[in-house]
Amino acid sequence: GAVVSQHPSWVICKSGTSVKIECRSLDFQATTMFWYRQFPKQSLMLMATSNEGSKATYEQGVEKDKFLINHASLTLSTLTVTSAHPEDSSFYICSASKSGAYEQYFGPGTRLTVT
Amino acid sequence: AQSVTQLGSHVSVSEGALVLLRCNYSSSVPPYLFWYVQYPNQGLQLLLKYTSAATLVKGINGFEAEFKKSETSFHLTKPSAHMSDAAEYFCAVFNQAGTALIFGKGTTLSVSS
Numbered sequence: 162g163a164v165v166s167q168h169p170s171w172v173i174c175k176s177g178t179s180v181k182i183e184c185r186s187l188d189f190q191a192t193t194m195f196w197y198r199q200f201p202k203q204s205l206m207l208m209a210t211s212n213e214g215s216k217a218t219y220e221q222g223v224e225k226d227k228f229l230i231n232h233a234s235l236t237l238s239t240l241t242v243t244s245a246h247p248e249d250s251s252f253y254i255c256s257a258s259k260s261g262a263y264e265q266y267f268g269p270g271t272r273l274t275v276t
Numbered sequence: 277a278q279s280v281t282q283l284g285s286h287v288s289v290s291e292g293a294l295v296l297l298r299c300n301y302s303s304s305v306p307p308y309l310f311w312y313v314q315y316p317n318q319g320l321q322l323l324l325k326y327t328s329a330a331t332l333v334k335g336i337n338g339f340e341a342e343f344k345k346s347e348t349s350f351h352l353t354k355p356s357a358h359m360s361d362a363a364e365y366f367c368a369v370f371n372q373a374g375t376a377l378i379f380g381k382g383t384t385l386s387v388s389s
Contacts, residue, residue, distance in 0.1 A: 165319075195376060204366060204379045205320075254319050256377075263308060263327075263370065265377060267319040 162188050165257050167268035174245055174275055181241045182271045184255035190235040191257035195265060196228075199252040211238055245275045278303045280367045282380035290388050295339075295354040297383050299367030302348065308370040309350045310377065311341055315363050323365075326350060337361070362387045 164187040174180045184194060193212050197205040209225075211217035211232035219225045227249075229241040238257075242249055252272050256265040283298040301307055308327050312320040324335025331343040341352045350367065367380040 167319075193375075202384075204381045205377075207376050207378075210376055252317075256320075263374060264322070264325070267312075267321070269319040270317065272317065 163266040165266045165268040167271050171272045179243045184238045186236045186257045192260040193258045194238040195256045196240050197254045247275045250275045278369045278371050280369050280380040282383050286384045288386040289357045292356050295357045297352040297365050299350045301369050310368040311352050312366045313363050357387045359387050
């Protein structure tokens with residue numbers, strides 16, 4: 162149990178366009194979801210934390226108008242990268258946790274390439 | 277503030293040799309500590325976790341880690357490396373609020389035959 166999926170796994174978009182990444186908890190209700198960004202050969206950096214039905218809490222330095230996070234249901238969170246630029250190219254990973262639990266379950270990640 | 281430091285960005289071992297990946301933590305509260313493994317172009321898989329119970333924690337794939345408060349360490353070990361263990365390993369600690377994970381920079385483990 163505790164499976165998290167992401168879609169798409171790989172996306173290429175042109176500079177200036179927007180791209181949406183979905184994160185789903187397949188077999189549990191995720192009251193909290195997290196979005197991380199990982200540059201090549203580097204660690205994961207937390208971008209934002211979202212609780213179902215609430216606005217996301219963004220980490221310092223993360224542009225909330227550029228990285229739109231929606232957590233509309235207990236099984237789905239979306240990250241929309243608006244007006245993407247090449248420097249937004251990265252590996253985006255989501256994770257989810259159950260109500261009252263600390264453990265996070267990670268999705269397989271989405272590779273975004275902006276040309 | 278909570279933090280973790282992974283000593284050695286790259287560790288190379290021979291197949292069958294002992295694996296030792298080092299992690300030191302800094303925490304103002306009793307820490308919850310985690311080790312994750314990441315294979316290329318994949319998400320993270322939890323290897324094991326310390327949550328203030330037993331100090332020697334056994335995880336999946338033959339890995340274990342020992343919490344040593346006096347040394348503020350949580351090193352990951354495996355007695356005998358397999359080729360399939362080659363991956364990126366991350367040590368992590370919960371932030372003070374217990375709401376998010378703080379990751380170390382990661383250690384790349386290479387296993388040679």
